Amino acid sequence: MSLTGFLAALGRPVLRALAALGRVAIFAGEVISHLFRPPFYGREFLTALIQIGWLSLPVVGLTAIFTGGALALQIYAGGARFNAEAVVPQIVAIGMTRELGPVLGGLMVAARVASSIAAELGTMKVTEQIDALTTLSTNPMKYLAVPRILAATLAVPVLVAVGDSIGIAGGWLVGISRLDFNAASYLKNTTDFLQFWDVGSGLVKGAVFGFIVALMGCYMGMTSGRGAQGVGAATKAAVVAASVLILASNYVLTEVFFSA
Amino acid sequence: MIELSGVHKSFGENRVLRGVDLLIPKGQSMVVIGGSGTGKSVLLKCVLGLVRPDRGTITLDGVDVTKGDRDAFLARFGMLFQGGALFDSLRVWENVAFRLLRGSLKRPKAEARAIAVEKLRRVGLKPEVADLYPAELSGGMQKRVGLARAIAAEPEIIFFDEPTTGLDPIMSGVINELIREIVVEMGATAMTITHDMSSVRAIADRVAMLHQGVIQWTGGVAEMDATPDPYVQQFIHGRADGPIESVR
Numbered sequence: 001m002s003l004t005g006f007l008a009a010l011g012r013p014v015l016r017a018l019a020a021l022g023r024v025a026i027f028a029g030e031v032i033s034h035l036f037r038p039p040f041y042g043r044e045f046l047t048a049l050i051q052i053g054w055l056s057l058p059v060v061g062l063t064a065i066f067t068g069g070a071l072a073l074q075i076y077a078g079g080a081r082f083n084a085e086a087v088v089p090q091i092v093a094i095g096m097t098r099e100l101g102p103v104l105g106g107l108m109v110a111a112r113v114a115s116s117i118a119a120e121l122g123t124m125k126v127t128e129q130i131d132a133l134t135t136l137s138t139n140p141m142k143y144l145a146v147p148r149i150l151a152a153t154l155a156v157p158v159l160v161a162v163g164d165s166i167g168i169a170g171g172w173l174v175g176i177s178r179l180d181f182n183a184a185s186y187l188k189n190t191t192d193f194l195q196f197w198d199v200g201s202g203l204v205k206g207a208v209f210g211f212i213v214a215l216m217g218c219y220m221g222m223t224s225g226r227g228a229q230g231v232g233a234a235t236k237a238a239v240v241a242a243s244v245l246i247l248a249s250n251y252v253l254t255e256v257f258f259s260a
Numbered sequence: 261m262i263e264l265s266g267v268h269k270s271f272g273e274n275r276v277l278r279g280v281d282l283l284i285p286k287g288q289s290m291v292v293i294g295g296s297g298t299g300k301s302v303l304l305k306c307v308l309g310l311v312r313p314d315r316g317t318i319t320l321d322g323v324d325v326t327k328g329d330r331d332a333f334l335a336r337f338g339m340l341f342q343g344g345a346l347f348d349s350l351r352v353w354e355n356v357a358f359r360l361l362r363g364s365l366k367r368p369k370a371e372a373r374a375i376a377v378e379k380l381r382r383v384g385l386k387p388e389v390a391d392l393y394p395a396e397l398s399g400g401m402q403k404r405v406g407l408a409r410a411i412a413a414e415p416e417i418i419f420f421d422e423p424t425t426g427l428d429p430i431m432s433g434v435i436n437e438l439i440r441e442i443v444v445e446m447g448a449t450a451m452t453i454t455h456d457m458s459s460v461r462a463i464a465d466r467v468a469m470l471h472q473g474v475i476q477w478t479g480g481v482a483e484m485d486a487t488p489d490p491y492v493q494q495f496i497h498g499r500a501d502g503p504i505e506s507v508r
Contacts (some may be wrong), residue, residue: 039362047349124347131310132345136359136409137334 121221
């Protein structure tokens with residue numbers, strides 16, 4: 001292979017990736033611009049809020065309680081190496097609120113919501129329902145994407161807050177039942193230690209993750225290829241892209257919020 | 261009156277429309293025929309602005325369709341999609357009254373529902389159907405609901421994309437008759453895309469044949485059988501031999 005051929009082969013996927021990134025950015029910009037311009041579809045927003053927020057509570061809650069419990073056991077076992085078993089309540093609290101609550105909550109919502117949005121909108125696209133919306137003088141972006149993305153951006157921080165509480169409760173349960181902590185002092189140590197920004201930063205992350213999840217679901221669904229295979233590919237791409245973007249943006253946000 | 265002049269559209273290397281010129285006079289029913297994959301649906305979507313042509317102009321009553329108020333433009337159209345394109349999450353009456361429940365044509369809910377039930381009756385469906393979801397209906401019923409939705413806001417122009425595809429001959433006949441009756445009753449301009457010759461004969465005032473990205477022939481439905489055009493003759497008689505290549 002010649003040098004030009006090698007460079008072309010190297011450059012082609014990079015250009016494709018940049019073009020895809022540009023298309024997602026334009027899509028996101030369009031969504032944001034529609035947030036502030038009527039008409040607003042309240043019923044679609046409320047439906048999305050229930051679908052994304054309320055119905056994700058069980059999966060986020062279960063993830064949080066087991067994570068909080070496991071975290072308590074790990075910190076206790078690890079801390080024992082340098083006689084720091086007593087820090088379990090504080091580390092569980094900070095770990096859940098700053099990192100595990102938002103990230104695991106975001107990933108669980110990505111698995112549940114990005115896939116369902118992409119599959120739903122992808123099916124609507126291949127069955128011409130999105131074209132039908134346009135012919136009925138309804139902007140698909142406004143009617144389908146904006147309510148879902150707004151609902152996810154508002155609902156995921158609430159899910160994160162609930163997940164944080166349940167995760168800390170999971171750590172507390174394991175702490176008092178398996179690690180011989182005193183119930184009241186465990187709670188006191190947690191509340192005394194936590195600062196507003198520990199929780200607040202996690203909620204901001206939740207909002208960003210919610211936006212990413214619904215954005216990728218809507219984008220992949222509305223640009224889905226033809227047929228069952230196209231919808232399947234869009235669904236898979238939505239979950240993968242949302243998950244990777246959640247982890248990448250989590251690092252960036254942590255740098256912004258906590259680096260000295 | 262809808263006029264298309266030199267409309268081109270390609271998808272990558274595939275040149276689907278290669279200079280379509282077509283005139284659809286006001287109040288007439290134009291049926292565009294042609295083989296599968298010849299770009300009939302693309303042509304229709306170009307008029308509605310769902311697909312942007314690469315070149316050429318499309319005008320409605322002399323005004324370029326890409327200029328002016330898009331909502332006002334779309335409010336003049338009704339469209340029956342090939343698969344119905346009904347919204348799964350909405351009840352039948354909400355599908356039919358979709359345009360009447362939001363936007364510039366918004367009416368009170370009870371009035372919109374009453375209009376939807378009346379339109380359903382017009383296409384031969386009982387009021388009980390109004391509260392069902394699309395998934396609970398047969399293919400023929402879904403087509404009728406799609407037709408009711410297309411006419412709900414009394415549009416001046418109605419497009420029908422393969423209205424009888426996937427239906428049995430009797431149901432196809434019923435849908436063809438309904439389309440003809442409704443178009444005549446409303447005095448609407450209609451454009452139908454089909455390769456079903458029974459639809460052509462039932463619906464059309466004029467026929468245009470799209471082949472290799474251009475309008476190969478156009479004329480009155482009565483002239484269709486007599487035309488010596490070998491493309492039209494091969495198509496309407498369904499012959500394997502002729503100028504239109506067929507893949508075996």
